[in-house]
Amino acid sequence: MTEPPPTDLQVDFPFDYVAHVSGERRIGRLPARALGTPVAVIGAGGSGLTAAYELLRIGCRPIVYEAETSAAGPGGRRLGGRMFSLRLAPDDSAVVELGCMRVPDSAKLLRQYTDRFGLHWLPFRDDYAAGTTPWTVLDVDGVTRAVREITDLYTDDDLFRRAHTRWRAALTRVGLFALQEAVAARDLDRTRRLWGGLVARFEPWTYYRFLRDPDGASLTWDEARLLGTAGVGTAAWDSFHDLGVLEVFRLLLATEGGGTDYLREGLSAVAEAFWAHRTTGPDGTPTSLAEVNNGAPRPGVTLLEVGETVEDGVVVHSEDGRAERFPAVVFTPQLHVLETSVGVRPLRPGGAAPFGVRMRRAIRRLSYWQSAKTALVTDTPFWAGTSMDGVTLTDRLPRAAYTMDYGEPAGPGGRRAVLVLSFTWAKDAMKIAPSTLDERVAVLTRELGRVHPDLAEELGRQVADGSTCTISWELERNFRGLCRFSRPGEHRYQWDLFAHFMKDFAGEPAIPGEAPNPLFLAGDDTSWSAGWLDHALSSGLNAAWGVLRCLGGQTLPDNPGPGDVWGDHRYRPVTAPDRPRPAVEVGDRADDRRDRVVTAARLWDGERMRAGREARVLVRDGRVEAVGADVAPPADAVAVDLAGHTLLPGLIDCHVHVLDDDLNTAPVGTQLLRALPNLRDLLAAGFTTVRDLGTSDYPAGVDLRDAVAAGLVEGPRLVVAPNILSASGGHGDREPVLTSRYGLRVGTLADGVQQVVDRVRAQARAGADWIKFAAGGGFLSPVDNPTAVTYSQSEIDALVAAATDLGLPCAVHALNDEAVRRSVRAGVRSVEHANLATPETFALLARQGVFLVPTLHAVFRYVDRLDDDEFWAGQPDYRRAKFRALAEPMRAAASHLADSEVTLVFGTDACPVPYRETWREFTAMTRVGISPGRALAAATGAAADLLRRPDLGRVRPGAVADLVAVPGDPLADIAVMGEVDFVMRAGAVRTARP
Incomplete structure (x- = not known):
């Protein structure tokens, strides 16, 4: 590409x-x-x-x-002004750029003027600019490496490899490179849409938050620290951790994919x-x-x-x-x-x-930002052929040093070479602000000598024979930064x-x-x-x-x-939202039966995005009466104007555990009460339907389903698999110590053909809508291995056949290829996770028409924090060990999903994943290259197809009036799915934030 x-x-x-x-x-x-x-x-x-x-x-x-x-x-x-070129002697060709020093390829306006004026550009020796810069030396924590390209650092530094690849992946995921493509194509509508989405989402973010947040680059503290020194652009970026990330985006947009030059004349x-x-x-x-x-x-x-x-x-x-x-x-x-x-x-x-x-x-x-620069002018480029021949980046006082050769001097005795001893910003510039020129030169040459010990003596001689100059821009009266x-x-x-x-x-x-x-x-x-x-x-x-x-x-x-x-919407600068909220009057529940006309800027109908007059929905008696241009609102209809928003069908999460799926010794009433906030959180996040895939204890999910249906409890409608069926020692066996020590069998364990059939029938008797079973090991269970297969083919065949006879579809917990394939052969309707599967297995699912619920955020939530001791505090050691052992295979499996043809369905594994983080599954899907449209379909139309509910997941006449709205355009910025402003379930407005 x-x-x-x-x-x-x-x-x-x-x-x-x-x-x-x-x-x-x-x-x-x-x-x-x-x-x-x-x-x-x-x-x-x-x-x-x-x-x-x-x-x-x-x-x-x-x-x-x-x-x-x-x-x-x-x-x-x-x-x-900030173009401040200093020639220390008339016969020097060398120029010290005390202010602006380099210009990116994208500076077409400036270059047009310099062409008119007959000035000359030369390639600037920037960091990692292979072909122009002989060496970029990175010195961090006393360890020095010389490379030509930034990816050369990958070989000996896995920490940096992870940091840099995640950073690049984050830029791709948020659409920075797509934005560059839109500008290059002069597609101003797309440019506006993409940039507007970034402004709406990230205006409150610092650069550091973007580095650390799971919806940004999701770096560890150590990774962010290292990336800050090694650089992500033309600066020592840890000086800018409190900069707005939009400013960083603008800087990167102007430089990524190009080089930089300097002006021979200054x-x-x-x-x-x-x-x-x-x-x-x-x-x-x-x-x-x-x-x-x-x-x-x-x-x-x-x-x-x-x-x-x-x-x-x-x-x-x-x-x-x-x-x-x-x-x-x-x-x-x-x-x-x-x-x-x-x-x-x-x-x-x-x-x-x-x-x-x-x-x-x-x-x-x-x-305004402090900045300091100190430079040495020498007769010749004495650094040629040495480790200093290029750029030095360091966590020491100089931070960044550059070498420049301006060619033959203008006259006898003139000098041609400039060594920028230090170019610093913000807190690094403040360290030397009170220092004199001599003091600055002394400490900077000392530190550069430690990075380049073979040149330390020569550097001292050059300082003694050459000329130096310095500036601190914050001390300049007419600039103050x-x-x-x-x-x-x-x-x-x-x-x-x-x-x-x-x-x-x-x-x-x-x-x-x-x-x-x-x-x-x-x-x-x-x-x-x-x-x-x-x-x-x-x-x-x-x-x-x-x-x-x-x-x-x-x-x-x-x-x-x-x-x-200015009046053209493609040009007029976007404004940062004041946490946009639709102006909606929820009113009394008695108003729920009144006709409502819901209007938005866009409508995702479960399959595609529609805009303009198409983004209108007439709701009557809890159903969608008409959509788009066909809407003829009655005179007494309640108008719901969601200006600037995208309207979607009510979201469907097909993998939650509303009750704690660990063994729960609390009374059933207590368990049910604890579930109520979870239901409210799910509904507020826009999930009007969820498939609850069970607990290891009393099948209370059935009771919750019925209570929601009766209007006794506020929450999404529930489709329930009461328990997870598991082999002994498998994923659903949460307390094996009780079995081995006391002979107690807890949970819904079943071994052998007859027991699995009995368990299926017991689930049906309890009121199941689905049957959930574990065909292989998992990460959160204590004794099994995620690569293991815990049910034989004959057991799985019998289990699925018994469920099918009762009219109940099956969902299987299966991580590895063999567990998935056995289950597909038996006839399951959905596979949960498949996080260790190969492309061949994904192709099998596609051929057999089996739905896949990949629960990607549940994966990344753990593997992205393997080195975060605070995150793992209080969790069992086996859990971290499992994730660490299989982190790379899981990342590899996830990377194949975007190119697969399997039907993906949205599921979060909420319970292990906090309920307030369910929306992050959207960003996890796009993180691995799944398109925003496919991610939205996974939570709407595709999810409804899995549940065999044609009246859900789509906005069309006759469908249940489940509607949600988010600010902005999720196709431009999928993260707005975490900002649900409006929720209607079955025609009743449940959440509206005016």
């Missing part, structure tokens, strides 16, 4: 900025009266210069302000080119930003007085005491300076506030900051309460994917579009701008 390319569009707002300004295209046309209008652009970083450059091309006169100083810059001002050359490049105005007259600014930017800004209209404009006060009014202003510095060093106030006393409440909140709540990265809960702030350029151009304020004044924010802070320069540039184009509209201009019909597509 070909890996999809990195995303060159922003998934939050997939506008094609590259096409918008390609070739000779301009962002729009100004009216004649607006030509030559001065526009202040504050900040000469990537976003500000992009905005200024494109505004210049449509006929504005951009006046640039810059607070950063540099003796080498125009007028003593440093251009570039990234500051981009800013210098924007400044000096000769372009043309709309009339074809050559011009440049340098020319219209008289060769130098103005100094930093101290105050903005913001009017309410273009006529009022914005008065810009600068450090030199000048105050000048501009019809429009683009403000691009990092926004924390609006709280510290740049004042903002209304132009007139009592005038409208420049920012509304939501914008002020967003500006104040931005999360290298860039913004969002934490959980900050998606809404980002939405408001991004939408600021829209003002009220779409007919109403994009941000409620925001004044349509002529001040526009841009920069890294307002982009969706922080850190990458490409997205900062696109924010400048957003602001430029806003200025164009503010001055009365328009885009051209064949070249719409970013604001022109």
Whole structure:
């Protein structure tokens, strides 16, 4: 399978900025009266210069302000912002990138400009970049390994192999690579659906939670620790454990499947080119930003007085005491300076506030991240051919070290090589923030020498002869951190900051309460994917579009701008839900007989997804009366509007144990009372029908079934196999010590043909709907082996024949091939588990039409935690030993299910699995490659087929009105099945969370 390319569009707002300004295209046309209008652009970083450059091309006169100083810059001002390239001597070819250092392949907008400016990209020596980077050295806990590709670490480190493969599998499962494919295909509807599902599901999650949670990568603590050092992208990721996982997704989307480059001239050359490049105005007259600014930017800004209209404009006060009014202003510095060093106030006393409440909140709540970098410039790449020839990743103080060779120096005595001694973030950057340059260099070279002991002396000599420099971005007055990265809960702030350029151009304020004044924010802070320069540039184009509209201009019909597509649902950024809840009045049970019209955004009818007018259901007298376009609601019908939700048939769990399936010495009444919360939990989770597969004790499941049917107990309808029939010493023999020591036979044990027949008849007499038996060993029982077969073929044949004669279908507990095959030959209707079976056995099930209930979450819940002592505390030692011995064969068996043709049915083994985790079977199924649609069918249509209940599991006229709803689209994010908001059983609303 070909890996999809990195995303060159922003998934939050997939506008094609590259096409918008390609070739000779301009962002729009100004009216004649607006030509030559001065526009202040504050900040000469990537976003500000992009905005200024494109505004210049449509006929504005951009006046640039810059607070950063540099003796080498125009007028003593440093251009570039976070593009901060330092050449320590004029004849050096070597450039130290103190800020932005590398650019991913996906940065198409930046590359389009650099091609225009004649700049040159070279492959960056990134970690694990085989073909570009000779070695990536990973040093963790004093153990050092040199590899070329990240998978080379698998050979000697099984812990890392497990961590990395589970991480990659998790990214696949949540749809990250599918999202890349959708962007590459320019399928904007699918892009929106997939990304919207991720936002709805994961916005509250930290990166660390995703690493550890069973619905994320499900890593152990040790695996997460190791992966954090080895890296999952272009960073030492354990520094970002409290970062929002959506931010990590955005970073990965831009890099996975591609490489990174660096600019031979240094990234500051981009800013210098924007400044000096000769372009043309709309009339074809050559011009440049340098020319219209008289060769130098103005100094930093101290105050903005913001009017309410273009006529009022914005008065810009600068450090030199000048105050000048501009019809429009683009403000691009990092926004924390609006709280510290740049004042903002209304132009007139009592005038409208420049920012509304939501914008002020967003500006104040931005999360900036510390970052430090220290570099050594040397005459030659002294590391060539050594272990340092590439990248070093370590848990020591340097964290990440890089080697760069800029080629032949510009003149005699010039230097060509840069060793980045350390590039750190967050807590690692804070460790050295108070240290001087000399102190930093001393400790960093000491630690790198310990990682590369053969080079320790040479490194010391190079430091003595070379030149060093350093930066801590959080200490820089005009930055206060290298860039913004969002934490959980900050998606809404980002939405408001991004939408600021829209003002009220779409007919109403994009941000409620925001004044349509002529001040526009841009920069890294307002982009969706922080850190990458490409997205900062696109924010400048957003602001430029806003200025164009503010001055009365328009885009051209064949070249719409970013604001022109705002009303298109495929572009408008998704919002993070406030735990979406349908507005439903449950009412009295007396209302249960009233007609109801249930409407949702989508309808999974048990076999396929339907949308629009098809997602409507008329419920009458506990049954589905009509579906889709055929719904003609009566005037007095109760309307149930599930906006933004997916409606599904009531879910069916075909493998639960409502009563404890261990030997239970508690009184029967106590057992029944303990079962009541379990029934409520199952119903609240959307399971309106469950198949209870028995206990080893009194067959109380029959009593519960009848109580639910009579309305005495709240819960799902039950289909019951009262007990599990088992051979002595088999899976259902839960207390063999009592038998061997005292001669007591407890549970429903049966040995030999006659006993199994007798037991079947006793089950029928007790009121069984199904017969459940164990043909082989299990994991939770004490003396058997999961690979064992505990019933002979003749015993199984007799058991199934006796049940068939009584009209009772059979479900068999069988893990291994032989137990499954004997049972299939005898004629069972469903196989439970088969977690050690082979593809040949799955093919047999498919040919014979036998249903498989794989209970995958019950497997992964244990095998994913084999090294978690806290999880196993209180459980018998034999249980952990069994799972450890067979973990890999079970993973292998599960991996074959997606390609099998067997009919899969949803079952959770609830009881060993907590009832509140039943929904996790959906994510377990998709984890092994089973499609979300097949997983939904397993819990709806296929489950109903297993139970021979055509009136359940599907939404169609005549079916029982069992309905559930979840927010979002489970085909895009199956995990929303854990967020059931609405449950109707037989026409009665049982759960609704307004």
